[in-house]
Amino acid sequence: MLKHNLGYPRIGIQRELKKACEAYWSKKIDYNALFEVGKKIRDKNWKIQNKAGLDLIPCNDFSFYDHVLDMSLLLGVIPESYISIPVIHNNIDLYFSMARGFQKNGWDIKAMEMTKWFNTNYHYIVPEFDKNQKFSIFSKKIFYELEESKKILKSVKKIKPVLIGPVSYLFLGKEKEKSFHKMDLIENLVPIYIKIINEIKKKGVHWIQLDEPILVLDMSEKEKKVFKYAYKEISKFCYGINIMLTSYFDGMSENIDLLQDISVQGVHIDLVEDSNQLEKILSFFSGKSKMILSLGIIDGRNIWKNNYADSIRKIEKTIESIGENRIMIAPNCSLLHVPIDIEYENSIHMEIKNRMSFAKQKIYELNDLEKIIKGDKRILLSNSYLLEKSFFSSIFYDKKIKEKITKITNQDIQRENHFHIRQKKQKKKFHLPMFPTTTIGSFPQTREIRSLRNLFRKKKLSEEEYNEKIKSFIIDVIKKQEEIDLDVLVHGEFERTDMVEYFSEKLKGILSTENGWVQSYGSRCVKPPVIYGDVSRIDDMTVEWTCFAQSQTKKLMKGMLTGPVTILQWSFVRNDQPISHTAYQIAWAIREEVLSLEKSGIQIIQIDEPAIREGLPLKKKNWKSYFDWSIKAFRISSCGVKDETQIHTHMCYSEFNDIFQHIADLDADVITIESSRSKMELLKAFSDFYYPNEMGPGVYDIHSPRIPSVEEMFDLIKKASIKLPIENIWVNPDCGLKTRKWQEVLSSLYNMTKAAKMARLKLINSYK
Template sequence: MTIKVNCIGYPRIGPKRELKNALEKYWKSEISEGDLLKCASELKKNNWQTQKDNGVDYICSNDFSFYDQVLDTICLVGSIPERYKHKDHEVSFKTYFAMARGSQTKDLDVPALEMTKWFDTNYHYLVPEFSKNQKFKLSSNKPFDEFDEAKKLGFNTKPIILGPLTFLSLGKTTDETFKSIDLLDNLLPVYAEILSVLNKKGAEWIQIDEPILVKNQNADFTKLIKKTLNQLKKFAGSSKIILTTYFEKLDSEIEKEILESDVDGIHLDLIRGKISNINSLRDINKTISIGIIDGRNIWKSDVNKKIEQVLEYSKFIKNLWISSSCPLLHTPYDLGLETKVPEKIRKWLSFSKQKLIELNHIKISLNKGNNEIKNYLDENKKDIASRVTSELIHDDKVKQRAKNITTQILNRKSNFIKRSEIQTNLFKLPLYPTTTIGSFPQTSDVRNARAKFKKNELSLKEYEDFLKTKTIDAIKKQEQIDIDVIVHGEFERNDMVEYFGEQLKGFTFTSSGWVQSYGSRCVKPPIIFGDVSRPESMTVQWSKFAQEQTNKIVKGMLTGPITILQWSFVRDDQPRKDTALQIAFAIRDEVEDLEKNGINMIQIDEPALREGLPLKKNDWKQYLDWAVKAFQISAAVAKDETQIHTHMCYAEFEDIIDAIAALDADVISIETSRSRMELLKTFEKFKYPNEVGPGVYDIHSPRVPNKNEMKELIQKASKLIDKKRIWVNPDCGLKTRGWPETIAALETMVQAAKELRTEK
């Protein structure tokens, strides 16, 4: 048997974020549509060549996107909501980006589609909207054009299509009288067209991504699986279908449905999951692609062990492919571009290109023998061993502190009712108090000053003087707008996780470790390689300085332990829980220092709490127990007079509302504007005891909503939550916005709150 390498998806932003830069220039009308398309063509060509050069047998196409693969599928099947006024056969960039970012032009004034997290990752997708009598129509040639584009360049690719079960399951319905999956029969004829065209164009294999199948499904949904897969195979004709799942194992009954279907191949994630019964594959006449290289983390694989693993599977599987566990969208491009990570740690790492190299060496070993790659295997073995024995990683004092957790450490001194009375008398805030989530626009002068400081072109004093000027200016702007509780703007911070990681032991950072978060938004996750502790205060200097500039309350701004964990590449040599608790104690120390320096309102952001929830419900309780404990460790040191805020994004709160209440934050701000406050329906059933700040406008869009829109959202919230417990704030931080739209939106927000204070 010959082992083959299967790539199920590659990063698309470019090794140096070329797509990000091109998109942002296009949105500013600095380049043409043709220029943007040319950039995309170069990136796709480079990706295909990289895969070919590094031994990939099944190179993928249609994994590229100008914004998001779910949005691409919305366009492909023609499920564009009417408000976007799409009339043409093929979806234009104008309509595409209106759905992604909103539009505020004379002929089209609409908000963007709702956005939420892609399974349990920090990638965001645009949420499809479905009406009861939804019509679908082939409205994009993207997968066909990319297949042809690759073919002209000499690459015979495997097109990737998001499957109908996942696409419908990820969508939302316009009313509650039907479920999105009820539209399956309406949707499948469009998939018939898509697969038929790809077949006629000569696609040998077509990849159908159905990650929704790894989640717990009811019996009615499970019954649809085999029937749907059989239809897809029929539509594809002579082209072969590989069904691709990832992020978890399949439940045994779903695995059985897939194995008994007519599809030609199956991809399974063996990093986060496993095959329920390897013996069941012995007589299966299907290609099995096993995801044995971690597609979501950056640690080098023990290639010698992986070879043994694949060898074992080859005893049971006739047609075996090897792959990454999931698409490589979630890992950086190329370790060869890296200039910042210390060499002692760098040799433990593997980015997307290196993961292809690992797969290729596994293939070479099994197809041709270890002698072909002896030097590579010896070097890999040495690097793996050096990490295990490294003195950089372990700190016994940190480990011990995280083991000795008492109820006193976890609980605030008094309950919320008593704390609320104390805080109300202390702060004397009006009805519907206004605030923001934390950051203000990181304009080009801020980024340039930071870059110059890092290059030693600005002294520490010059840089800090610049930051002080920006902070004072932000405070004055907030005072002029008359925001009740202000923030210092976070101009000293490059990123809400990286900033803290740079000051904590156990972290290291990359120069080129960029991954896509959504659209043009890229993040550079820190790497947690060892035990975590805080050598000294991290935020006191800037919070104290800001408070000295104003008589208004200034919130201290911290990132919570779960978000730091989720938005980092986390060490895989100990349980994630242990790392989270270590981070929690570091944040606890910071809360205590802020209090000692006169900061009486502290926000501990946890936008990633819901994101970390396991995909299998049986695993939820265990995760939520330690996630809540980590937040409690961080916050419970605060005195009754100190008001603890937290902020969450993209959360389906109904799933975890008990856990959110257990955090015992005095105020929680939540992202709700894109869903038009739909997320607050949870509060109908669950009487949340503390204060809530539902976001009244979407910061991910440049569109500035009008005052009546904001008032309407606040009024919607007040029907579910006592108005005395409602705060008024944007959905999220304002770092990525420009000042003109930020000021306009905040002025409108404050005016809306003031008018509602006077209404009966």
Template sequence: MAGLHIPGFPRIGAHRELKFALEGYWRSEIDAGELEKIAAELRHRHWQLQQDAGLDYVSVNDFSLYDQVLDHACMFGMVPERFTRGRSDSDLDNYFRMARGRAPTGEPVRALEMTKWFDTNYHYLAPELDNNSTFTLHPDKLFDEIVEARSLGFTPKPVLIGPVTLLWIARGDSRLALLPQLLTQYVELLQQLKNLQVEWVQIDEPILTLDLEASWCQALRTAYATLGAVGSRLLLTTYFGDLRDNLDLCLSLPVDGFHLDSVRGGLEYVQAAKRISDDQVLSVGIIDGRNIWKTDLNAALEHLRPVKRVLGERLWLSTSCSLLHVPVDLDREKKLDAQQRSWFAFATQKLNELKVLALGLEGQGQEALAFNAEAIASRRQSKRIHKPEVAQRLAGITGADSQRQSPYPARAPHQRRRLQLPLLPTTTIGSFPQTAEIRAARADLRRGNLSQAEYEQQMLGEIQHCVKQQEQLGLDLLVHGEAERNDMVEYFGEQLEGYLTTQNGWVQSYGSRCVKPPVIFGDVQRPHPMTVRWSEYAQSLTDKPMKGMLTGPVTMLQWAFVRDDQPRSATCRQIALALRDEVCDLERAGIPAIQIDEPALREGLPLRRGDWQAYLDWATEAFRLCSSGVADDCQIHTHMCYSEFNDIIAAVAALDADVITIETSRSNMQLLEAFEAFDYPNEIGPGVYDIHSPNTPGVKQMVALIERAARRIPVDRLWVNPDCGLKTRQWQEVTPALERLVEATRILRKRLG
């Protein structure tokens, strides 16, 4: 029978146990021992699920208390001095200080930079390296998990990020010069794993799905010539795309097996099966690790059977990538109807899909395969998916629909007259703290303990409080605070036709932060206004201008589980038209500025540069399609966070937003380097307050950041704002931070005005 394994499993827990344990530890409500006890229980449960599904190996070291890249940085001693200087804190607290800038003990410090893991919505912490970096091996976490798994009766398969990918995703110049030193530590690690009689080591090199310069290709050859000589059995693992011109390079590396993503890589595995040597295995990532649609198992078997005849037991079956990117268990979804449930497979169900495929290759499991075929046909034939009126509206789109009435230089004077904002106008990104009272009201509404009218009345009170606080702080362009919203994507998904939402479909975004992506299952349209009454009410409370808040079409696409039966571009245009209706309604309600967030624009960029332009064309068109129905004096904002967009700055400009706000504080304004070589034509708000850290920046720190920004951006086009929304913070953190932001701005107005 084909071997079965997975590259990784979600670690947050079906009930978000890890999230609540982490936050309890950070608040000093539980100690390190209790935190580790909960983590161990989760690992045991997840290994048991893998074994019960018939997997030959359970993945170890895929579990992390915060981030797997941070774990590797610690394992190889990539700990910047600022986290350890003069401190005798525990390794665990230093770990969280690197992640968050703060731990239960010790003083705050600037955290590691956070950015997106390839083209996913998972955020990793980037190791910091320089020419003087040295590496030391600290493998206790990995070894402890191996011992733990074996003691429970499981066969462990350690998961490592490969050395070349680890250097690629790190920060610092001349990183490749550090490869020989890093390889010394990897060799020592593999030797110790060999001494522990570990049968297989999964070593991930997802950079093989990217465009690689010759130096990085050579680095891979050098690395695996060295690592392959150790004698450990290595499963070289790639995911998130096809290999294309890197296929030859990959298959030439001296390892014992290869894992290829067949969901995004197509039938490259068929080529690989013909080319690998007789002593190598091929792991085919046939089950989608990034989406929740049930796999068409019968179609998959048609492709796998010829490969099985060639490889026999050297064929392994797997998910395309780690299941980190999907929810844990569909069985917890009690409100989906039977037909909808039949369309989906979460992480636990995907384990069973692997088992059914393995049985199918042996001519068994016919009942399960028949049930799968019935579910696939049910979805294809469902009348809930296609709406003729949506197709008709799409067909009627013209070029004029995605163009503002006038270019920015002509619009800007109209907006300034209407808004009457000072030099260096201050604003926030949209959300304010989701307090315990707000969360309790939402929970009471779900349980039926609060009527819809009572809930809405409470939210109006929260909006009133938020507007009053902003006025007292002295902010210039206000927001209503989004008290009524559970999530920036899910909130709209609950109101748009063609989306459905889950009860417990949680996915880790970073650390303890989880999101519940909605599912786009059919044609999208807006049945009624979604935000207008909230923004209209907020505007009625103040003489200051109010900013309406929407999530953009690309982000509504990227941060959902997207239907796979039509091009993503078509789905994105459907969303754009639905949002266009909302934008126009906000304008008609008297809202003078509307922010359409697109933090996922860069994330959606294909991994291969040759595929970029086609994506950017439809992505930027979708944004303009939803934003261009307003008059010149309506100011359109957009926001992007934790996205490196230097190489797509022209596409960012092509959005033609009047104001763009971006994350820059954690990178110390380094992201503004994009604006040195490119003359960005519109207005920019570089963030000066890192909201993903509990640290409160000082006035001097903010002044310095604004001054750095003013060297690159004309001061009359410069805004001052936090990096991102304030939803995850507490009022006692937000209030002093925004007070300092306003004070720093006042200082700079006198200095630069």
């Protein structure tokens, strides 16, 4: 029984990669210094996994920005607009320009589209394909890193290069024109994969991992046909090296027959997300005498210790069916989605910490499982005792909170009147112009603000001094918004480290870590909170700051909250009760805050739900149950207010066209949503579906440093006005402005308000 890993976190325990990339972008270090940081992180990761006794250790799982973008560079899938920039002289600058856009020396090229990686909070750069797309081996990164890993691991037998498989790579991309289907490119793509695999084979490598998460989806007949073709070709021309076909994030039993006529040496399945698939998978493997089955039994997306008894049952059932020599064990997916090492956490209550396991600890859990299989029952007993003990602890359970959730009624999830009635009351009350402008909430978090927060956290600054400083930032940002002439203002969120972490520190049953960093995209790292127990609101969380901000302006001030589904999705969630129960607990806590804001005179309240799409199950058969509880959770949080109080929500960086009916069911008065990178592609949904409420389709991509022009944003507003009633359109950025620099923000927002004013002049008259 071999132990292996699918991928390891690449940011560094102190976010070394983030700091190095941002230093490189600001020209504080050169590319040699940047590459040296990357090498140190890779070397350390390999040493940790080698010391843990893994039999196969991944390489090429490291990335400076995004592993899908790495594949695009490897395969030469580079849009012509980037290739043609004469001032880019090396691959790393080309790479970063694709990810972040390029605006310099008269050149102005947008960043490539970015979207969610399946149903995770990780974002990837979407490959763009032409009808006659040519593929080639453009980047040598995978080969360089393979040679590096040899020096660290000393044995080529331990090295397992990782690539996104050809079918999933095409699936993740988009056609730049409508005249072809991206899957038709498979015949051009597969020969390049064959070349890459055979080059890797020449290095003496025994195993290569091809990630095909498409196998857990509802694959179309075309996709199935393409899959069979691709792997028959790879099987035919890539002999002498073992291919591990990897699926994750759900079960693949519905697609297991696709492996019937192909020759791969191993298949990895995710038994964390779908343990029920094991029976059917084992039935298939019983007819494949040599194929190895890799069991994904350690949760690579959550931070709780493995239930050894449950894992051992799965391992023993598999041994009984196909024999121990045909089994590997591993985490269910890459450990990219969890923090690196629990030992760097010093302030978590020991009763909670003893139940937690980060990436490094999860690698060692594989060792424990192997020892148990070999007869060491003490490890199993100790694990079982730990899990059972916590079941009765008051730290994790609160009977009153559980009972409150059982008493939620239909009245609690309905606004008093229909939207068209509410809209009339709100327009009469607010007197906003057509195409009202606003932002999503946060403004730049400068080094000064982060330093201030750090001093306060270390108790080098009194609470009074800290609060006065935050107030000065709020006053300043209000003046800036008034000068720009935005219609609905925000307070800037300077007191908040992160839109979820902030609330986790104020809710009972949730904790924040010190160093639990996880990559979200590029250099953007987040610290997901840990929902360890029953959740409740202790006191006001945002009221004081919002009311102070409102007192500084005559314009409308939005109250800013994070919604229950997003808090849930962007946290590590307790795994000992149905997720819907946890969602309702959080929702009720947010509801109490909403009502407190309303009572304090705040008339517009935004409840952000950027994660509602990413939480959607990958298989459509599971969508209904998800929407049943997620929509109910949002409505619990939002439906207690009066008609005149305007509820906003925000969503970003996911595909929404197929779920707009469900988004409408949220019944928010206004939804702001990402659309600028995709050039308003989301508006296609309104050809078939009439969205009844107000909407702000984003006109400004905040994930790129480039400054959009007035004309560019006006064109996007104009596109929106063709599909949406103009009286229902808001003008806003795609997302919060926390990660941007002030110069970019002010110039972009000034252009945005000018574009909105241009729309009032040019579009209103044309639609009368």
